[in-house]
Amino acid sequence: MSVIIELKDYSWKYLNTQQPALDKINLQIEEGMFIGIIGPNGSGKTTLAYSMNGLIPGQYNGIKNGEVVVYGREVEQYGHGQLQKIAGMVFSDPEAQFTAMTVEDELVFGLENLGMSIPEIRERLEWVTELTGLEKMLLKPPYELSGGQKQRVALAAVLAMTPKILILDEPTTMLDPVSRRRVFDVLAKLKNEQHNTIIVIEHNLENLIPLADRMILLSNNKLILEDETHQFFQNMELLTKVGIYPPGALRFFYELKKAGYTSNTLPVTLPEASKQLKQLFG
Amino acid sequence: MTNINPYIQVNKLDFTYPDGTKALDDINVLIQIGEFIALIGQNGSGKTTLSKCLNGLYKPTSGEVLVESLNSKNTPIVQMVRRVGYVFQNPDHQLFNNNCWDEIAYGPRNIQLSEEEVKIRVDEAAHVVGLPEIFYEEHPFFLSKGLRQRVAIASILALRPQVIIVDEPTTGQDSRQSIEIMEFLKDLNEKHGHTIIIITHDMYIVAQYARRVILMSEGRILADGLTSDVFSQPDVLQKTFLEPPQITQLAQSAQNLGFNPGTLTVDEMVNQFDALKIK
Numbered sequence: 153m154s155v156i157i158e159l160k161d162y163s164w165k166y167l168n169t170q171q172p173a174l175d176k177i178n179l180q181i182e183e184g185m186f187i188g189i190i191g192p193n194g195s196g197k198t199t200l201a202y203s204m205n206g207l208i209p210g211q212y213n214g215i216k217n218g219e220v221v222v223y224g225r226e227v228e229q230y231g232h233g234q235l236q237k238i239a240g241m242v243f244s245d246p247e248a249q250f251t252a253m254t255v256e257d258e259l260v261f262g263l264e265n266l267g268m269s270i271p272e273i274r275e276r277l278e279w280v281t282e283l284t285g286l287e288k289m290l291l292k293p294p295y296e297l298s299g300g301q302k303q304r305v306a307l308a309a310v311l312a313m314t315p316k317i318l319i320l321d322e323p324t325t326m327l328d329p330v331s332r333r334r335v336f337d338v339l340a341k342l343k344n345e346q347h348n349t350i351i352v353i354e355h356n357l358e359n360l361i362p363l364a365d366r367m368i369l370l371s372n373n374k375l376i377l378e379d380e381t382h383q384f385f386q387n388m389e390l391l392t393k394v395g396i397y398p399p400g401a402l403r404f405f406y407e408l409k410k411a412g413y414t415s416n417t418l419p420v421t422l423p424e425a426s427k428q429l430k431q432l433f434g
Numbered sequence: 435m436t437n438i439n440p441y442i443q444v445n446k447l448d449f450t451y452p453d454g455t456k457a458l459d460d461i462n463v464l465i466q467i468g469e470f471i472a473l474i475g476q477n478g479s480g481k482t483t484l485s486k487c488l489n490g491l492y493k494p495t496s497g498e499v500l501v502e503s504l505n506s507k508n509t510p511i512v513q514m515v516r517r518v519g520y521v522f523q524n525p526d527h528q529l530f531n532n533n534c535w536d537e538i539a540y541g542p543r544n545i546q547l548s549e550e551e552v553k554i555r556v557d558e559a560a561h562v563v564g565l566p567e568i569f570y571e572e573h574p575f576f577l578s579k580g581l582r583q584r585v586a587i588a589s590i591l592a593l594r595p596q597v598i599i600v601d602e603p604t605t606g607q608d609s610r611q612s613i614e615i616m617e618f619l620k621d622l623n624e625k626h627g628h629t630i631i632i633i634t635h636d637m638y639i640v641a642q643y644a645r646r647v648i649l650m651s652e653g654r655i656l657a658d659g660l661t662s663d664v665f666s667q668p669d670v671l672q673k674t675f676l677e678p679p680q681i682t683q684l685a686q687s688a689q690n691l692g693f694n695p696g697t698l699t700v701d702e703m704v705n706q707f708d709a710l711k712i713k
Contacts, residue, residue, distance in 0.1 A: 191608075192608045192609075192610060193579075193611065298477060299477065328477040328635050329676055329677070355609070395608065397609040397613075400681030400682075400684065401684045403681075403700045404704065404707075411704075413707070413711070425684050429688050429691070430688065430691070433710075
């Protein structure tokens, strides 16, 4: 696999702030990976996301040190809007992103801007509508949709541009459990069928863990842990110390391990935990 | 519960919005002083509508809501909000004053208390939520979301309601902030004697803090009981696309080994493991 995003000693300080929002970050992301980014609020997660699609430094004032390289080029070397076509971004508040009066217009807006032909646009629209399950909503105004439907429209609008990299900043924070599940179902489909590189900032670990190949932990504006998902969650002491509360099954097995009942690798999903628990009663 | 008469009685409550949408259908609930209740269900199931009926913002289409025996239908809203306070999901939808002091004082002033009494109420509420005096002159929007939420709760507390309904107290908060807010609500419940009702999608929070769960679906109450009892019925939850917390699901998957399907916390699970292993 090839490295498509690389951060080398990267620091960013917003104008008029004392502390850097990101401090000497070194990170490589390989093509096709599903990456989960976690950390307390204010630890630099959103700044990291913005730095990878050029919103930083493009739209913000601040001081940059080090390098952010995407597909072999430093982010500053991309022309206006070029990097955003490669790395699409979905925000936690989808309404911030809507401009059109119907879902369909919202979805084709970007494509028309690219100067695509009508048959091409039609094909792309059908593909993305089916992928995100928005068939019945195309003629509705976005503001009449539920929060979960809005988030799928936002996701679809970004997907329509066929970005190779998809960055999602807390996509399910405002959603109820059903809508949250549906957004993660779409992400699972993208991972398995479209092979996009997907980077998700998310507090809800139970949905994130089964999909994530690798995990990144930010704390106090530094990257303090980066590893394959199973390995990552073996560091329970560190995670708890910075205020991350992993899902119940993981915390339960961590207690068992501390008490000497097991020396196995801690299970990170419910099915794994369930299997290990049965084995302990052999 | 020492009270024989419930503080809130909801009898055969129906509520239909002016556009004809029926949001509540035959709701019957009794709430005692001192309870800690979680109101759960999908968006659109009627949770917020029910809350607004409890504090008199909405009047029943039919049926009745009695708070301290006052019928919400003919009790002025000013009297209702002194008994049942509702904290919005997004504090930014609620906060509108230019500094925290005015924000918290707005309610007491609105019910026409004397400025002297208003000051007492503000100090008291700010103290309970842990808002230091140095923030009194601060604009709410310059505070962190956690502090804004506290200002929002303080502005409700200043009316000294017995019941406090908090809509989605932990949305958008990280784990540490969520626990901080919930521990604060727990204090209001245990140390200050307030009845707490939370509306939430976070089943971990429900399991950890609520003693009673009311599960709503399509404007009706689907289940109402002890948290462990409601969570032991995964089929009922599934009807509304909810899942019990992961630790409860793990216990349920190991029920044949002797684990209690109503397990709510990691500690409970560890204790059961110890006991089962010794056996």
